[in-house]
Amino acid sequence: MKPRVPAFLILAALVVAILPLGLGCAPDEPETVKTGTIPADTFDPKVWGDVYPVQYDLWLATAEDRPAGESPYKRGGDEGKVVYDKLSEYPFMALLFNGWGFGVEYNEPRGHAHMLTDQIEIDPSRVKTGGACLTCKTPYATAMREEQGASYMADPYLEVLSRIPEEHRELGVACIDCHDNETMALKLSRPALTTALESIGFDHEGATRQQMRTLACAQCHVTYVLQRDEEMKPVELIYPWQGSSEGAITIENIIDVIKDEPSYYEWKQGVTGFKLAFIRHPEYEFFTAGSVHANAGLSCADCHMPYTRVGSAKVSDHNVTSPLKNELEACRQCHPSSIEDLKDQVVQIQERTLSMTNRAGYATAVSAKLFETTHKAQESGEKIDQALYDQAKELYLQAFYRTNYLGAENSLGFHNPSEAGRIAGDAVAMATQCQALLRQALAEAGVSVPADINLELGTYLNNRGEKGLMFDSEVELKDPTGVQDLLTPAESLGY
Template sequence: MSKKYLSWVLALMLTLVFAGCSEIPEAETPDYETDLTEEEAERNSAFKEYFPKQYQTYQRLKAEDFDYGEGQMTEYGGSVAHEKHLCGDLPQAYKYCQPYLKNLWLGYPFSYEYNRARGHANAVHDLLDIDRINRYSEEAGLPATCYNCKSNKMPGYIEEYGDDFWAMEFHDFREEHDLEDHAIGCNTCHDPEDMSLRITSVPLTEALERQGEDWRDASRNEMRSLVCAQCHVEYYFEHEEIGVAQKPVFPWDKGKNPDDMYEYKKSFGVTDREGFEGWFIDWTHPVSDTPMIKVQHPEYEMWHDSTHGAAGVACADCHMPYTRMDGKKKISSHFQTSPLRSMEAIENTCGQCHTDKSAEYLKDRVIYSQERTWEQLMEAQRESVRAHEAVRLASEYEGDVRNDFDDLMIQARERVRKGQWFWDYVSAENSAGFHNPAKAIDTLSKSQKYSRQAVQYAMQATNYGIAPDLEGDIKDIVPPIEEHSRELHMDPEHLETHEWLQYLEPHPEGDLIWDLNEKVAN
């Protein structure tokens, strides 16, 4: 073979290689057919006959419990359902705790119980068991909207009730839910007829429409993240005077970052509170008398403009990697979990792109980012508590105050609200910052800034008369509330155990009426 011919062959091979790398074809969805109707698809077990391997991986999620079988932790997260405010050892507590959660959410149902989330297969069980929903009353205190991201019966509910569904009584749907078969599952993301990816979430569909987008036009790779965006997002419940009562809305109209959504929520509310007129509020904190907003779990928003998001890495690439069952058939795992569980999982996810790095190195880099985020998260939490306390002290101060006291207190409360929003944005997001490390640190920096501004405004309002009471470690000034629940809220003596709890009125005494999906008392 001549050198000239050999050079030609090598050039042709290199051309083909580079062409293959630069023009990656869009993945095609395999063709499937089932005999399932939409009604039958509301049972996850109905898919077992057609997709036994995928169903087998999904079933692993049911073992996520207080035991140490499949339930296990990564460094900063996991699936052992501990109480996230308790510091200590698993299973009830964990070393990476946030001790002030009950303080910061006081007066709101989140202060009763906030646990580490378990897998999708446990969604209905954990929803019906959570103390945030009132099980001591005939009426839940929360609307049927809460089923939206927990139940695979949602397509049927929307078909039957339309927009009336959202404001219906939550407890009216308890008994028709099987704890396992009706958890969020197959039909949430797949059309049961051909198993193509689809969006069943009304609020996501409408949020995209307001931005001039239609998920039906999305590529398959985009859909591998959009199906997750049905639930792993920030949202709020619409007020009946603004739109459809209790309908979930994604606040993306000004953008998907925390600053954008905070500005968005200065509208779409009905409060006439001075300084907050027309702003959206979830509840008013009883200690600082501040109109507050609660962040949900903005994983999609955190990821969308991250390094991985910009590179086209989909949620499923990391949380539903391809795996071989029985050493043969390759499927997308439906054991949706963190790739940090094992070195093998890291190799199947991170290692598919970062081929020059070991699994140990990649794991260390993730934890390094999380450590930096966690340090700032804890500082932001402490500053938020100090801000509430400063406003409380200022509002009860009996010494000489500034002539513009009321205006300064409005500014202080607005900064309390804003500081806690930015803290909660990272706290509620379930990656300890790794989905977007730069955004997480930036968000927590802003949280600390706004909370410190709140303290400054409160001190100025009192001519710094409250300043001595705010000096020192916040744990000495305001201890964490370790115990609080709906049942304890009925006990006046419990409300005397912490200075902040004294701002609550006791609930009427009552017996437990609902135990999961069964009514145990009238």
């Protein structure tokens, strides 16, 4: 399938390409010399690499180990360790996500080359849903969808994997995912994104080059829901953006879409028994929701694929990674500060975000435990005031999805610091109010509840899944301000 690019778009792209980025500080862009042709439907990056060897070599480098410990909140810093257990880093997540795959194994992201292998190696409970899990991980997903429609999503994961040509069963994001083979212009290959953009009235065909440098990433770095049928089989993959507009896909709107739609419920939370949806890696939504950098016209590629010189060639750095693992080269094209100062700025933002996310996470976890107590009381015949219960549940869901969102966003707040503060503040207030209502309802029913709720984190952190994963005491607890100790007295950590 070759997407048709109208001639006026190519012309528009050329015109835009010779204009400066619109940011006074932006450097000249790379000049591309095409030395060969790439046939349509070429999945194999090596063939693209014959024509564009420099980009190909940089792309290959996403498989390399990343230097550790640049941001203390991103990586534990222990050399050689490449997969990080997010549940050990944030124990409240083990409690909140208990009940399905994310509560079993949830890791920090690695380089693009690993995306498919990391998924194959993860605990089988994470890919139980089926072929849907491959939608973002293999360039073949779009072709499968064209051939058999959305039904591949419900087929067993390993069966769908086996339909990919053997030599590409470990291939992650490839040139064909982001580029048109003839013009090399950026293109969107994931139908879920184009549908979602239409739903918010964003005409992606008329997107500027700078917008495309963000949308290419929004093919995967977005949150999505897997709509399920009555047997819990996935039938469609949807970005929950209805009711939002470009630059304002807010957490409030996302919650409005997912909270009361049973076909979006993907799992049952162990502690509360509530059926819930789930929020994943909302980098695009969070960054574009009025961040300083988005407002200044930056794209994802500006920071994650800065121009770089390789020999005599000047190219976009296809070794996509954290700017902190690349000497903040991207930032220095605009900010004259030293590497150290820039790094400190990033880490400070992350520190504040983490402190607030922890508050929100533990407050939500305490609410979840109070629901557990409430449900036990109901089971043993105590009468719980329904109005208080309903109000508490609404507040709980609001707090839960906010906490879920902050924990899933991969920059730890950097992409939009003030938005992170706003969301975390609301989550803390909602979870705290929820606790007050449940305590009142329990008190009225004559059930006494201790001041300190034992979160029993050890129960959720240990013996997880088929691999029997345990709390990893070598992973530093992410607690920059000591707030975790305050919120969860040592005895309740219990691991």
